[in-house]
Amino acid sequence: MKERIGQTEVQKKKISISRVVLYVCLLITSVTIVMPLIWVIFTSFKEKAEIISIPPTLLPRIWTLSNYIKLPKVAPFFLFFLNSIFICSVSTFFIIFGCSMAGYIFAKYKFKGQTFLFFLVMGTILVPLQAYLIPLYLIVRSIGWINTYRGMVFPLIIMSSGIFFLRQNILAIPDELIDAARIDGCSEFRVFWTIIFPLSFSATAAIAIVNWVYTWSQVFIWYLVVANSEKLFTMELGLMYFQRNYVTDYGGIMAACVLCLLPILAVFLALRTRIIEGVSFTGMKY
């Protein structure tokens, strides 16, 4: 009996040591991963001389906002911010209605060629935007939408993985609800609007957030190709040209980086679980 108790105690001790190692590993890796961000946020509040001082410090000795205050004088970052918000919103608006309607039809209707259309839509998931960038550019150019908001948003208003995600969700809604509404005289659009849309709303919201994050942060190459005038720049483009022209102004560059990172960080921290759920399903692909 005594031996047994001794054994379990030894086992417990062993387990606790491995637990400690586990926690230390987790802590070190996760802090290392976010360390550059923390460093940059603090750096943006430092004075110019302190940024390049030789033993670098994490916390600024003198807190200053001068890096942020001088930004609007050098480049119209507020305009870039509004441009980004505008493009993301328009794209997300189209995605919400397009994806949920298409998902509804793929889930609840049967017609000829449905499977073919479904595979046509799904087949484009694995092709990255970079592979068909040039013909897409030529098409947008031939419509005459180069250097316009329309041209920048145009390729971002459909999302195949979103259609798939919503189709899977709408399949779970019972058919009887829809039939009951039809018997009561609902038109097809009204069935969608009063039954399907509210019932699949949480999935739609996940898609909308994922799309927002995607258009804000993952399609740099398209904006780079399409937008040439400063009036249309998104945050990322503005930041890129800013750091190209002011290479040595580390304080200004860091402040601009923080401005570009903060909105998306705030959205992420506010809607964390939704984003993780949506991203792990769709992979933030189109």
Place this chain on the structure above:
Amino acid sequence: MRLVSLSDQRKFLSLKIDMKRNTNSIVKKKFYYNWLGRPNSLKRSQVLFILTVFIPLIALFLIIRIIPIVTVFGISLTNLHLIRPVTKFVGIRNFVHLLGDEQFISSFFNSVEYVVVAVPLEIVLGLTFALMLNRKVKFESLYETLYFIPYILPMVPVAIIWKWFYTPGSFGLANYLLGSLGLPYVPWMSNPKIALLITIGIHVWKNLGYFVIIFLVGLKNVPNNLREASKIDGATNWQTIRLIELPLIKPIILYGVVMATVWSWSAFTEVYIMTQGTDISTGAEIQVLVYRLYQEAFVFHNMGRGCAVSLVVFLISLGIVLLEFKILRWKER
């Protein structure tokens, strides 16, 4: 005038007879409408709804996705140039040119290095972190969030921050850290080999969180009684992981490998940012395939040659993906 076939007339007659027998049954006249359905019928309203939604949607899909993907093949066979007015069919001359182009060859091998270094790192580190997180740790969602943060951030500021981190000489933080450990300074930016590796490092740092999350979701779905059963049978932790958990999440690992390959093969933004500015002497040496595509098509306006490069990107990534499916499926047997 509507044509009624003989058999229908017979049916009609038999119905009439039926009606005489049973006065309660109602005889409906049979209509022959097309696929649109009768006016005001359920079918017609459904058909109209499907059409009004699908015609614009499919049209958009055609314009934005299908047509561009198909026309890449066509344009790569021409000498389409935005400034030259005449476009001719040149056959495979673009591809022949690429084979002799030193810049293309070097960018090709840089992309290969990208995949070879980034994919194993992302998968192994992602699996390690997911396995650590899956051991009922406290504050799990906190660690999850910290791992995941880099993934949702825009690439441009991230690349700029890392570039600043690797500033050459004694100003850069990376060199300062090395110096404080007593190690010599590393010429991060001026040596193209190292510059490419740190660019890959940025890519891995940014995408790692995604793989941690999908592997964690997979591990959570492994039924707990299997783990308990293996523990009762006396398996060590490592044996449980190797023989139970990893084989069960194999499909997710396969998906992760495919995604990692596609992303690192088509990487662009971080390389583009790293080659910008004056504090680098590398520039062209660390370019990858998509960077080459961008240069050919949007700097030199040579669309035909650009499409040839993007065809290489597209077909080889497709080939790698199919190969990975084959290898990992084959191991399953």
